[in-house]
Amino acid sequence: MPESGTLEVGDLHSYYGAAHVLHGVSLTLARGEIVALLGRNGMGKTTLIRSIMGLSPPLVRQGHVRWKGEDLTALRPHAIAQRRIAIVPQGRRLYASLSVTEHLTMLKNARAKDGWTLDKVFGLFPRLAERRHHRGSQLSGGERGMLAVGRALMVDPEVILMDEPSEGLAPVMVQHLEGIIASLKALNLGVLLVEQNLYSALEVADRVYIMETGRIVHEGTAVELRKTPDVLTRFLGVH
């Protein structure tokens, strides 16, 4: 039974034009839980994130995305974000003409005191505070990742969908990111973590789904998966 504070994807079928990309994907994500979604390139992970967020394309033709019991599939992306679901998209997609501060303040009235504020995000990422006047296009890879997470937090999310946040980061930055994700969990946020970086994902995740050609082919806890190298070999090509 879906309880309050659970994101529930059920039998989701998504299409890019005539191409059938997701073939009945089901998964759940609760607040305070980190769920990793693994799989090789082109297996439908980003399509799933976009489908949950209501972004088009793809087109969802069947199935549901329920959040606290409400179906999100007919809602526009801004309405979904207003239900406290945030996204850290693949490639970060920062705004080239906005400063770091503007990335964070454009979403809220500057005097808003509820939830996440500019000061709180700067408290979490002191590096961003130093760079507050820089534009999105002038940041380093690690700073870009922090800003993408900070921007998502300004939505005051209960769930964050992260699409390959470790992409292009140096190992030390990946570790830093793992720490951030763990601290989000401590704040009772749910995180859906799409990753290519298997070891990073297993480090922080509670549960793991593996996707192959638009289907979930394995699900289990991260602890179990670490003990079953054959699954890793079969679906992810890890030896």
Place this chain on the structure above:
Amino acid sequence: MSVFQVLNGLTFAALLFIVASGFTLIFGLLRIVNLAHGALYLLGGYIGLTVATATGSYLLSGIAAMAGIALAGLLLDQTLLRWVKGHDLRQVLLTLGVALVLNDLTLVIWGGDTFSVPIPSVLQGAANVGSVFYPKFRLFVLGVGILTFICLWLMLNKTRLGALIRAGVDDAEMVEASGINIQRVFLLTFMLGSALAGLGGWLGGAFLTLYPSADSEILVFSMAVVIIGGRGSLIGAAVGSILIGMLNTFGQVWFPELAYFVIFGPMALLLAFRPLGLFGRAT
């Protein structure tokens, strides 16, 4: 280069900027090449003419021109453009059709004669500018142009709506996925851009006068400004306006037979080397 000609270039640039800034705002954020922008300019001029004649208030006629064209923009966006969202070619053809219909409509209502929006006596005559006497009204247009630039710059760079518009120019989908109803930002921008066409028509109605083909002439100039300045760039629109204003003025003086080439030659050259314009950014 006489002071008089420089002032001619700058005042024409100011008028161009007012019209082109609206064009580039809409083009930059909504990705709509609004070929009806010139027709909205002309309609704004005629509304200004009618209200100024009927009420005798110049200020009121300006407000009516801006508000009327903002409303026209609202109707255009909500009744027609909403059906062709995301289809560039259909948008272009649709706005071209609207431009033709509006042009015919103004011909039916106001006829084919040349009109000039009556201006108050305080703006008539000439003022002493350094060594020359220069028409006061043209200086007024220059002032309004500068004021428009300042207001737009402050709105875009110092307000939350401005940040949303700039973010939308960069990546509208991401703005939407962050909980902002981007359609509302689009609509506001479309109305603002249209209101600027109305403001331009009201000023141009006394500066260049109003006649049936005035819409396509100002549209061509605006497009040249935006191509040179770069899509969606306010600074680009300002720099492009000054360039075109000056080239137009000096082209007419120095190479009267080649006046159009003097404008579009450099534009074509710029397109070849900087397809995105001087201040345009790829997205």
